[in-house]
Amino acid sequence: MAEKADLILNMGPQHPSTHGVLRLILELKGEKIIGADAVIGYVHRGVEKLAEHRKYMQILPVFDRVDYVSSNSNELGFVLAVEKLLGIEDKIPERAQYLRVIMAELTRISSHLIWLGTHALELGAMSVFLYAFREREKILDLFEEIAGGRLHTGYMRIGGVAYDATEKFLNELNEFLEFFPSKIDEYETLLTENRIWKSRTVGVGVIDKExxxxxGITGPALRATGCDYDVRKYYPYCVYDKLNFEVPVYHNGDVYDRYRVRMFEMRESVKIIKQCLEKMPEGPVKLEDPTIVLPPKEEVYNTMVGLIHHFELVIHGIKPPEGEVYAAVEGPRGELGYYIVxxxxxxxxxxxxxxxxxxNIAIMPELLKNHYVADVIAIVGSLDPLMGEVDR
Amino acid sequence: MQYVNRELVEKLKERFKDGIEKVEEFRKEVSITVKKDILVEFMKFLKDSPDFGMDMLVDVTAVDYPEHTPRIQVVYHLRSLTKRHNLRVKCWAENEEIPSVVDIWKTAEWTERETYEMFGVKFTGRKLRKILLPQRYPYFPLRKDFPLEGYEEPCEVWDWE
Structure with a gap:
């Protein structure tokens, strides 16, 4: 770099606005950034190595903790990849498919709510944080009702889902869907036309489409640049091809547009879940194949066959054929892919x-150049990195 | 997920002839193994040819096969957003070196760094630093001979840059 920096500023790893442990080394010329570098790896846990040493069924809880605010999407991607490897993706019961979509979309909403709350908090809009977390709490209650866990639900299974939806879950979900759109309006009243919000976000951190x-940017950050790529539309999985929803696309590629994409997505998610509830058929929620899915507990305790199946599956595990697959889902942050050999x-x-x-954040050292220090927070926040997933 | 069709694979075979070592299809996913010396040319062709239009490099990773020489196979996932098709390109890293594709797709910037530190494959023609691990860490953890629990390390590997 020809220009010499006046000051090298170390931001993070413990910094409230870096969404975890992201460390940025900023070279400053006055208030302007002329060079930047990101240091990551503080929460590297070797998830990929761990997975090589576990049976397919045992891996699932590990992936809950990769992206720890959207565990359902992580699980979904993994089970879809294993099902593709086994060649059973068409045999999964339809009710399970709908339940998976419901959980994935609820996860998207809750993840976007965390993003909205923290991003607004970082830019000085304190109250949005409290509002967003109030609604997120309701979603976590729903998770608890259907899966037993609030953050790490462990709900997906290879071959279906763990539990069927209870009456209470469906009622509470319906209630939530009734009032939630009005809450999005509330957040938007606070932010969308807010002059301070706009002056902090419009025209900041612009990425163009090419x-x-x-x-390789995906997710809301890509859709804010005018590209309509969304795994749910391009390569539909589960039952997304039967549902009617829009993919929001904005064209400026700045922080403000990334915000608008996510707000729009939350509304679409509500629409998707409503359709799922209407279309969801009755029936089993797990595949009936003793070589893939564990038999129900009553069978294990009361019948010989159930006990043998349970034993076989636990001891020998699922044995897919030799080969390699790549399966992807649209997680809240973008394309979440699993490549299994x-x-x-x-x-x-x-x-x-x-x-x-x-x-998504690989572009950051380039993107931060020629921005002011105050904009760093807006840009990092708008890309929505989750360090658990960055470092794995 | 939709992959490139047979006609396009035939076209590639015609153009690169011996450069293509193997074409595999499993669960409708197409993987092409290419020789190292044509890798960059092959990738450029995939990106610029209107038939393929691979404008997005989805991921770069590697797989370790200790019994095979060379032992590391680098795997690229490519996608065309206009044609909506995908392709997996694989290449054996002879002498644990492979040319970098970072000039073609920027996605390789960080993913190649990660592949380097995890498998010890040197990507030539670019600046290469470790990304998740400490710079002085002497092992490559995703290789099969690295134990799951790791090695006990003296503190010197921690460099605070």
Whole structure:
């Protein structure tokens, strides 16, 4: 770099606005950034290595903790990849497919709410944080009702989902869907036309479409640049091809548009869940195949066959054929892909997660250049990195 | 997920002939293994040819096969957003070196750094630093011979840059 920096500023890793442990080294010339570098890896746990040493069924809880605010999407991506590997993706009961979509969309809303709350808090709008977390709490209650867990639900299973929806869950979900759109209006009243909010976000951190695609950016950050790529529309999984929803696209590619995309997405998610509740058929929620799905507990305790199936599956695990697959879902942060290489044994030979946050924030050192220090927070926040997923 | 069709694969075979070592199809996913010396040319062709239009590099990773020489296979996932098709390109890293594709797709910037630190594959033609691990960490953890529990390390590996 020809220009010499006046000051090198170390931001993070413990900094409230870096969404975890992201460390940025900023080279400053006055208030302007002339060079930046990101240091990551503070919460690297070696998830991919762990997965190579576990049976397919045992891996699931590990992935809950990769992106710890949207565990359902992580699980969904993984079970879809394993099902593709096994060649059973068409045999999954329809009710389970709908329940998966409901959970994935609720997760998207809750993840966007965390993002909205913290992002607004960082930019000085204190009250939005409290509002957003109030509604998020309701979603966590719903998770608790159907899956037992609030953050790490462990709800998806290879071959279906763990539990059927209870009456109470459906009632509470309906109630939530009734009042939630009015809450989005509330957030928007606070922010969308707010002059301070707009002056902090409009025209800041602009990424154009070609650059975004070249850097492999996906999710809301890509859709704010005018590209309509969304895994749910391009390569529909579960029952997304039967549902009617819009993918929001804005064209400026700045922080403000990334905000608008996410707000729009929350409204669409509500629409998707409503349709799911209407269309969801009755029926089983798990595949009936003793080589893939554990039998119900009553059978294990009361019948010989159930006990044998349970024993076989726990001891020998699921054995997919040799081969390799890539399956992706649209997580709240972008395309979340799983690439599994199988050697025919009960453990994956290699499992690679394509982490959306990691790839989305790679552009940051370039993007931060020529911005002011105060804009760093807006830009980092708007890309919505989740360090658990960046470092894995 | 939709992958490139047979005609396009035939076209590639015609153009690159011996450069293509293997074409596999499993669960409708197409993987092409190419020789190292044509890798960059092959990737450029995939990006610029209107038939393929691979404008997005989805991911770069690697798989370790200790019994095979060379042992590391680098895997690229490519996608065309206009044609909506995908392709997996694989390449054996002879002498644990492979040319970088960062000039073609910027996605490789961080993903290649990660592949380097995890597998020890050197991507030539670019600046390469570790990204998740400490710079002086001497092992490559995703190789099969690295134990799950790791090695006990002296504190010197922690460099606070």
């Amino acid at each position: 650059t975004a695609i070249n850097w 199988s050697d025919g044994s009960d453990k994956p030979y290699r499992l690679r997660i394509r982490p959306p946050s990691f790839i």
